[in-house]
Amino acid sequence: MAQDAFLRLHDAVVRRSGKSILQIDDFELDFGQHLALLGPNGSGKSTFIQLITREVLPLYREDPAVLFMGNPRATLAQVKKTVGMVSATMQDQITVHLPVLEVVVGGLYGTLGLPHGTELLEADAQAARTALDELGVLDLADRDVMTLSTGQARRVLIARALIHGPKVLVLDEPCTGLDPAGMFQVRRSMRQLAQRGVTLVLVTHYPEDIVPEIQRMVLLKGGRVFADGPKDQLMTSRYMTELFDVPLQASRTGDYFSLVGAY
Numbered sequence: 001m002a003q004d005a006f007l008r009l010h011d012a013v014v015r016r017s018g019k020s021i022l023q024i025d026d027f028e029l030d031f032g033q034h035l036a037l038l039g040p041n042g043s044g045k046s047t048f049i050q051l052i053t054r055e056v057l058p059l060y061r062e063d064p065a066v067l068f069m070g071n072p073r074a075t076l077a078q079v080k081k082t083v084g085m086v087s088a089t090m091q092d093q094i095t096v097h098l099p100v101l102e103v104v105v106g107g108l109y110g111t112l113g114l115p116h117g118t119e120l121l122e123a124d125a126q127a128a129r130t131a132l133d134e135l136g137v138l139d140l141a142d143r144d145v146m147t148l149s150t151g152q153a154r155r156v157l158i159a160r161a162l163i164h165g166p167k168v169l170v171l172d173e174p175c176t177g178l179d180p181a182g183m184f185q186v187r188r189s190m191r192q193l194a195q196r197g198v199t200l201v202l203v204t205h206y207p208e209d210i211v212p213e214i215q216r217m218v219l220l221k222g223g224r225v226f227a228d229g230p231k232d233q234l235m236t237s238r239y240m241t242e243l244f245d246v247p248l249q250a251s252r253t254g255d256y257f258s259l260v261g262a263y
Helices: 045-053 076-082 088-092 100-108 122-134 150-162 180-196 237-244
Strands: 005-016 019-030 035-038 066-068 083-087 168-172 199-204 216-221 224-230 248-253 256-261
Touching (some): 019 045, 076 083, 088 150, 100 150, 122 150, 150 168, 216 237, 224 237, 237 248
């Protein structure tokens, strides 16, 4: 195993209510290797991500089932320092009127905004401005987050995830609910982050989200790895049809792929 591996899984089994919901025989992801997880609902994508973030733990093994940067006992603090997380569902949690700047600073505390009684420090505010600027939305810093478009809010959440300088960014269905303009902006941000050296782990149903910088795909089905390999080899009509159990036609335009139903 490479010493700089971000994550290694071996015989990692997650059970719930006595039933195995995810079983990963062998998996390794290095820093700088961008990955897309693709699969139908219930395939285990969310559980896979929760293994990364230590929100769930696999069955005990004498040989550790999970190595996080080579450490079998990584703490949540270590994981949160290394990994940033963005999901479409986070947006549903924004139900109060807050300045965008404070929402982003909340990423330093794991909250959507400043914790009660916490003073906004200038150093933290500047870090938030830097993150917003990197996402091209610095002009939103003083806006009420409740007044933003869905696409603007999604980029603000990415800035929130980046404020502490994580090496890895997990994007869980980042384009869900966005219009074409919002999808364009989020996907462009993903490309810029990958080119800057942030490792991307993308969870999606849609091949259109898989930007050119992401070259590896893991296909999940029924809680198991259905296939793991280069995007060019797996993004085919045959693999997609077998993965989703419906006739699908994969097509390619430049460096992007898309799927349509073969009705």
